[in-house]
Amino acid sequence: MIAEISVVPIGKGTDLARYVAKIVKIIDESGLDYKLNAMGTVIEGDSERVFDLIQKCHNKMLELSERVYTTVKIDERKDKKVNMLEHKVLAVEKELGKILKK
Template sequence: MIAEISVIPIGKGIDLAGHVASIVKIIDESGLEYKLHAMGTLVEGESDRVFDLIKKCHNKMLELSERVYTTVKIDERKDKKTKMLEHKVLVVEKELGKSLKK
């Protein structure tokens, strides 16, 4: 399963790097594959572990803020055992015949 998660504290001002860092620390310590990007984090792993991680991240932000807005997008396939975090980009690059900016 791949999940894209974004956990946003509401009412904590404009600069949120410290809050985001506390969530990324949890993700990093989970041992799951992940990629941080400007608008969230992609996480890959077994579905129960990913869902548990999402809950931990959301609850941690609730400790730091009175209001939290969490978004989750999930892509899960039964027919592929490949690490999809990298594979999805590679197949698009193959179609285009070139490497993309990463």
């Protein structure tokens, strides 16, 4: 399973890096594969561990803020056992015939 999450504290201003860093630390310490991007973080692992991690991230932000907005997108496949973090990008690059910016 891969899941993209974004955990945002509401009412904490416009510079949120210090809050996001606390969540990324939890993700990093989880041992799951992940990629941070400008709009969220994509996490890969078995569904139970990914869902548990999402809940930990959301709850941590609730400790830091009175209101939290969390979005989650999930892609889970039974037919392929590959690293989807890499596979999805490589498949598009193959179709385009070139390596994309990362």
